[in-house]
Amino acid sequence: MFLTMDMWQIAMSQARAGEQEQISQAEFEAFYLRTARTLHGYLCRISRDPATADEVLQEAYLRMISSPEMDELQRKAYLYKTATNILRDRWRKQKRDQEWSDLSNLSEEVQQNPSLAVDMNTVFEKLNAQERAILWLAHVEELSHREIAAVLNVKEKSVRVMLFRAREKAKDLLQQSGFRGSHE
Numbered sequence: 001m002f003l004t005m006d007m008w009q010i011a012m013s014q015a016r017a018g019e020q021e022q023i024s025q026a027e028f029e030a031f032y033l034r035t036a037r038t039l040h041g042y043l044c045r046i047s048r049d050p051a052t053a054d055e056v057l058q059e060a061y062l063r064m065i066s067s068p069e070m071d072e073l074q075r076k077a078y079l080y081k082t083a084t085n086i087l088r089d090r091w092r093k094q095k096r097d098q099e100w101s102d103l104s105n106l107s108e109e110v111q112q113n114p115s116l117a118v119d120m121n122t123v124f125e126k127l128n129a130q131e132r133a134i135l136w137l138a139h140v141e142e143l144s145h146r147e148i149a150a151v152l153n154v155k156e157k158s159v160r161v162m163l164f165r166a167r168e169k170a171k172d173l174l175q176q177s178g179f180r181g182s183h184e
Contacts, residue, residue: 023065031060031075039079042141046133047087048125056086080141082149084133091129099144123173131166 023031031169036057043053060083124132130152137143137151147164149156 023069028065028175031072035076035079036061038141039083042080042133042136043083043087045136045140046084046129050085052090054081054091059083059086077150078139081153084151085153087129123170123177125172127169129168130162130170130177134159134162135166135170 005091039060040053040057043056047053047056060079062081063082064075070078079093124135127135133152134148137148143151145159145163146156148159154162
């Protein structure tokens, strides 16, 4: 999961070929330590593959190193947006290479027995990538609608509708699996 400092040095030598250094190694290391774990968690959840998450994480940080100077919040938003776009590009390439149905095999069906614990991972996997991303960004990362819009490259007003629909779909999946919330 972790970006090696050798990669930082490689990225910096590439960045120097075209521009001056934008971030020092110490600044990068500190920023990386503050953000890598949560970004990796986001990517694992969205991609459903830790190996893919590792690769996308590294590529996003490499791109960030050679990006224009930014403050901490802009840098974090840039990382999430870049990582999301890298992941989308990977999916598009895979879709061209093979049938979409091969890529969207879902795990086993959620158990219908209400006496069994609901497997949230299985329910979450039944959501599409955009629904998983928006729920994760809103409820785990606690991003605002504006920040989510920037990460997912959609209009801010669309986020509210997309989030509502993703919540409703997740709720329906939970109900189908036998879960009955405390509000019923």
